[in-house]
Structure formats: structure tokens, C-alpha cells
Amino acid sequence: MGNIGIIGSGLVGSRVIQHLTSYSHPLVTTNHFNVNHVNGCDVVVLAHGAPHAALAAVLLGQGCHVVSCCDDLEDTMTMLDLAPRAQSMGRSLVVGAACSPGMTGLLVNHVSRAFDAMDEVHVAVHGTGGPRCAHQHHKNLAGTSVGWHDGEWLQSPAGSGRELCWFPDPVNARDCYRHASAEPILLQRVAPQLQRITARVSATRRDRLTARLPMLSPPHKEGGVGALRVEARGTRNGVRHVEIVGMSERIASVAAAVAANVAHVLATQPVTPGVHAVGAPELPNGEILDGVLATGLTLHQFVGT
Template sequence: MAHQPDTEPFSGVSPASTEIGVVGAGLVGTRVAALLAARGLRPRIVPHIHATELLDCSTVVMAQGGRHAALAGTFLGHGVNVVSCADGMADVLALVDLQERAVANGAVLVPGAGTMPGLSGLLVAHAARAFDVVDEAHLAVHGTGGPACARSHHEALAGSSIGWHDGEWLQRPAGSGRELCWFPDPVGPRDCYRFGTAEPVLLQRVAPSLQRITARVSATRRDRLTARLPMMSPPHAEGGVGGLRVELRGSRQGRRHVEVVGIADRLATVAGAVAAEAALAIHSGGVGPGVRVLGEADDAGNGLPNADLLDAVLSHGISLHRYVGN
């Protein structure tokens, strides 16, 4: 069942604005720039080696490959808001650690503004409204956005994964824990495995009541066997249709309840929409300084407008599916 947006996408920005910059001209970066231009802005897009040319911008979207934390720290030091599409575990955790620098310079930092993490946090916050108490979140992703994303996923199947289990952080080998996960058509069922992602850390901020959090990625036998080796063949310029699955468990009216939602689309398209809308939300004002995780609530009213953000992302033709059945 498709989710229909409840509100109009963000439009509270000046048509003459040139204050949003984009680092990286790959699939996600060009998608972000195109969406911003469609809103009447004139984003400045530069390659990574010229990123410091954007220090005079008010907000920068980091969509380049490689690690983001060091450059994000530089932008924050100049009071520039940052939206990062990074999804590597170590990099995202390093971004989260920039809280003090962001606050000290009156800037906003949104880490993991892609599909997972990113849209996943918005979907958890959205689906959690169907519960009195939500205590489990089990997520899975299939596919990649482009070459940099493919390399990141390849590396994430090596090393360790983290999960949250009854109040304790657990480490397990990446590539273990096979589970058959069903994604919306046309993706369908896929074998998924633990992988190195910061998603559990971010989701604990989105829903502090969670007692169990797992995150998996689809992989073939070859993917797992070669994870610790260089990629055997160059990644495709753009991945095919990917998918995101979010399963929440908890209680409602005294009974156990389960909600499963997901999307099936090109992940570069999804990540571009998430990053662009997050940047527009910050640029429009009203978001307080500091690290702001997508989906995280703020009782003081200074956080991201998560419900509006989800509606804005879905307004770009991305359909939200909800499992209905027993």
C-alpha cells in the first residue's frame, strides 16, 4: 500500500539562493543538485579536491566517495551546516562524535543521510507511531547506489558488525547470521547477512525504547567469500532497483504487534532525495545546532521535521509499501 504525502514538500527557501553546495558529482551528488535546482536554487557542485571552495556556503551536502568526517569537521569549524551521505560504520560514528564542534560553531550536522542509514530512520519513526511501545527493529537493505556505494558495501561484509541486544552491544563477524528477508517487488526475497554499519547506533537515538536492533545487507556467496579481497570486477556505474525493509516489533493495546514497511527503487535516487530534502530543511531554518539524526525526536522542538521530511522524500515518486497479513 503506497503512502500518500500529508504535506507539500519544503519550499521555504529563496529562489535566488546560491547558499547550498554539493561535494561530489557522482550519481547521488548530481541527483541532489538536480532536485535543488528544481526548487529554484542554484547549488554549487564541486569535486572533493575543491571542497574548500564551498566554505562560504550556509549548507553543504557531502556526496563524494571516501571518508567524510575530517572534511565535515572543517566545514563545521567555519559554521557551515553539513549533510553527509556517508554510510561506512567508522566514518558515521566519527561524524556523530562531532557534536561539540557543531554546537560550538552554531552549525547542524546530519550524518548518514542516504537510504540506510537515512531513510531507514525516517521509516522507523513513522512506523513506531503504530505502537504503544516499540522494542525491536530489524532492518535490511538490498543493492547499491553507485561505484562508491558498492565499494563501501563490499568492505562492510568484512570485519565486524554491531547489534543491540537487551541493553548490550554485541559484535558479530560481518557476513554471518543469514536471514531470508522479503523486500517489496520487484526485489522480492533475498539472503541477508550482518555487516559493518552504524545503523544500530543511530536507531538507538531514533527510538530509545528499542531493546534489540539488527541490520543486514543482501549478499551472494561470492560476495561473502571475497569480502576481504579487492573487488573482483569494477562496480556498475549505477546499481539496479534496490530495496529497504524495516520491521518493528512491540506492543499495542496490551498485545504484541509487528509492522513491516519498505521501498523498492534505485538507491542513488533514494539517497539523493533524502540528502536534498534534509539540506532544504536545514536551509529553511528552525533546526538547532548539533548532530541531528534522521528520525530522532527533539522535545525542545529544535530537531529535524521528520514527518515532513518523509513526505517530501516520497513526493519524488518513491512509493512506501506496508506489509498486510499474518
């Protein structure tokens, strides 16, 4: 098996190491100040805080496949522009390999089989992982959100668009709002036929009121139980149909499981060179999802009317 490097030793990075150890991959671990330590690795997982784009470009130039756990909108857009570099080197860069985005792409790919034609996806997430994730959540509520609506990109203020979203137990119902996430950009690559894509995150009134200020108190070492919800709409047998799937788990655990299994795939089988989103048809998404669920995570499906 190919060598895999992991940059970052926080909650996500340490759990990526645990998962990849179970696959018996030779591992090299370091922080983003000592990237020379991962020279010669076949795959490198970027599990530290944003930005990732500059480092991803260097690693691609060294002949490494790269897996990024970043969900920062601007950083993700910069990484998408690295497609010519990845293709020229014959390597792959997988962006948004985390919870949202990441697990969401796998779930969209998974539920698409329940439709004759799927045309809408609406994603919501509750909770944060470690401190860097909490800071990103804070930043995302102060930016500008993007959404895909009937073939056009729409921009809205983050923190607007309140919607009550139901998550699997024990999280249940939470008020969710638009946020400056890369999610819609990546889901549009996962399923280009979609006409509408939205992404929301749970937030309290305090979160929204203080989003443009420095964080008033330091974040916890790890957030509590988080949750993810993917609502897909389309047609089946000539009538409108809705599928809702989700997950209730610590956000860092979901992100690590996705990143580790994407890295495992890149290290063990050929993937078309370029920049890919998790869930895109160029990746073996069924195999990745099976690997994620094998870590002990459980999918929930809404059944009712």
C-alpha cells in the same frame, strides 16, 4: 533561500542537485579536491565517498550546516564526536542521510505511531548505488557488525547471521547477512527506547567468500533496482504488534532524495545545533518524509499474517 553546496558529482550528488534545483536553492557544486568553492554556503551536502569526518569538521568550523551521505561505521563514529564543535558553532551535522541509514530512520519514526510501545527494529537492504557504494558494500561484508541487544552493544563477524528477508516487488526474497554498517548506532539515537536493533544486507555466496579480497571485477556504474525493508515490533492495545514497511527503488535515488530534503530543511528552518541522525526527534521528520515521497518514491506496507 540559503545557498547549498554539493560536494560530489556521482549518482547521488547529481540527483541531489536535481532535487534541490526544484526547490530553487542557489547551488554550488564541486568535488572534494576543491572544497574552497563552497565557502559561504549555508548548507553543504557531502555526496562523495568516505571519509567525511575531517571535511565535516572543517565545514562546521566555517559556519556551514553539513549533510553527510556516508554509511561507513568508523567514519560515522568519528562524525558523532563532532557534536561539541557543531554546538559551539551553532550549526547542525546530519549523518547517515542516505538510504540505509537515512530512509530507514524516517521509516522508523513513521511507523512508531502504530505502537503504544516500540521495542525492536530490524532493517535489511538490497542493492547498491554507484561504484563507491559497491565498494562500501564489499568492505562492510569484511568487517565487524554491531547490534543492540537488551541494552548492550554486541559485535559479530560481518557476513554471519543469515536470514531470508522479503522485500517489495520486484526484488522479493533475498538472503541477508550482518554487515559493518552504522545503521544500529544511528537508529539507537532515533529511538533510544529500542531494546533490539539489527541491520542486514543482501549478499551472494561469492560476495561473502571474496569480501576480504580486492573486488574481483569493477562495479557497474549503477546497480539495478534495490530495496529496503524495516520491520518494527512492539505492543499495541496490550498485545504484540508488528509493522513492516519498505521501498523498492534504485539505492542512489533514495539516498539523493533523503539528502536533498534534509539539506532543504536545514537551509529553510532552525534546527537544534549538534549532530543528528535522520529520524531523530530534533528533525522535522514528517516534513522530510513528505519531501522524499514527493520525488516519486513509493512506500510499501506488508499486509497479511
